Amino acid sequence: MKKFFKAFTLAEVLITLSIAGIIAAMTLPSLVQKNQEKETIIKLKKAYSILSQAYYSAVSEYGNSSGWDLGEQYSPEGAISIADKMVKYFKVNKICGTEQGCFPSVTYRRFNKKLGWYDIYKTERVYKLILSDGTLIGFESNGNEACKISYCAKVFVDVNGYRGPNQAGYDIFSFYLQKGRIMPFGYEGDSIEPFDTTKLSTSVGEFVTAWVLVNENMDYKRCPEKLGWDKASSCKD
Numbered sequence: 001m002k003k004f005f006k007a008f009t010l011a012e013v014l015i016t017l018s019i020a021g022i023i024a025a026m027t028l029p030s031l032v033q034k035n036q037e038k039e040t041i042i043k044l045k046k047a048y049s050i051l052s053q054a055y056y057s058a059v060s061e062y063g064n065s066s067g068w069d070l071g072e073q074y075s076p077e078g079a080i081s082i083a084d085k086m087v088k089y090f091k092v093n094k095i096c097g098t099e100q101g102c103f104p105s106v107t108y109r110r111f112n113k114k115l116g117w118y119d120i121y122k123t124e125r126v127y128k129l130i131l132s133d134g135t136l137i138g139f140e141s142n143g144n145e146a147c148k149i150s151y152c153a154k155v156f157v158d159v160n161g162y163r164g165p166n167q168a169g170y171d172i173f174s175f176y177l178q179k180g181r182i183m184p185f186g187y188e189g190d191s192i193e194p195f196d197t198t199k200l201s202t203s204v205g206e207f208v209t210a211w212v213l214v215n216e217n218m219d220y221k222r223c224p225e226k227l228g229w230d231k232a233s234s235c236k237d
Contacts, residue, residue, distance in 0.1 A: 037218045043159035044173055044212055047135050048184065051155060051175060054089035055182045061085070065152045066179045070141045078141025079127035082153050082177070086139075091132040102128035103136050103158065109167040111205025117168060120156060134161040139177075150192065153177035169220070174206040184209035188229045197224035 055065075062068065062085050071078035076098040087095065096102035100122055107116040120126050126138040138156035146152075155175040158166070165171060174185040176192075186195040186207030193207040197220055208220050215233045219226075223235040 040159055040171065040218065041212055041216055043135065044157065044209075046133075047131075047137075047157045047159060048175070048182075048213060050090065050131070050135075051137075051157070052182055054086045055177065057089045058085040059180065064179050065177060066144075066147050068152070070144045070147055070152055073141065073143030073146055074125045075141055075143065076124045076127075078143060078153070079125065079139045082139045082141060083127040083129070087129065090129070090137075092129055093132045093134070094130040096128040096130075098124045098127055102130050103138065104162050104164075104166055106166050108172055109165070110203070111167065111169040111208070112201050113167060117204050126156065130161070135159055136161055147179065151176040151178045155182070169200075169205040169208040169218075173209040173212070175209065184213055186210040188214075195227075195229060197227055200224055 059065065065082070068085060069078075069081050071081065079098060083097070094102060103120040105121045107119045109115070110117045120128065120138050126140045128136070128138050130136055136156075136158035140154045140156070142151055142153050153176075155177055156172060157175065158172045160171045163171070168174075174193075176183045176185065183190075185193045187210040188195075190207070190210070195207050195211055199207075200220065208218075211220060211227070212218055217234050219235045223232075226232045226235060226237070
């Protein structure tokens, strides 16, 4: 005997498709964001490796960075002095030096998006270049005197080139060039820019760099109150 099954009505099909569409609309943005964050983490790790290798090679050739003639704080000459010793160890696509270029012609935003932070494109304080993989690098001297007691220079890294959002803690990150080492902002024990998520709404947000590298997540966007070097290392913990 043949068995007959009741077919779905058009209304039932439309309802099912609508529900599926709603679920997709709810989950797809989250999946896209997580994939973008994974890509950011991979690129930042690669950039840190490239910077570290170049810096240690430069130190081996020219000695400790405290003797690199960093000039006055934020001086173009200091930035040039740093770059002159490190650029040879990069695979470079373009060099703009302290002239305009090599970064998006925008003012980078702070983590909280509400305030502007820095127009790296225009400033003469930063020596700018583009690596062969599209990563944007900028060197800013902290000066000879500051180098003795603090850090010698700051390194800006925009991991996705000219694409947005051009925002601290999202696609641009900061590193210290210290005497004998290069360290990410916000590393455990950092006394200058310690990792403190209570300040994400008021500070630039540069201190998340070490967090991304060590914990391999950007959960400070989602559960900042839970996170810290002596607290949870992810939203799942």
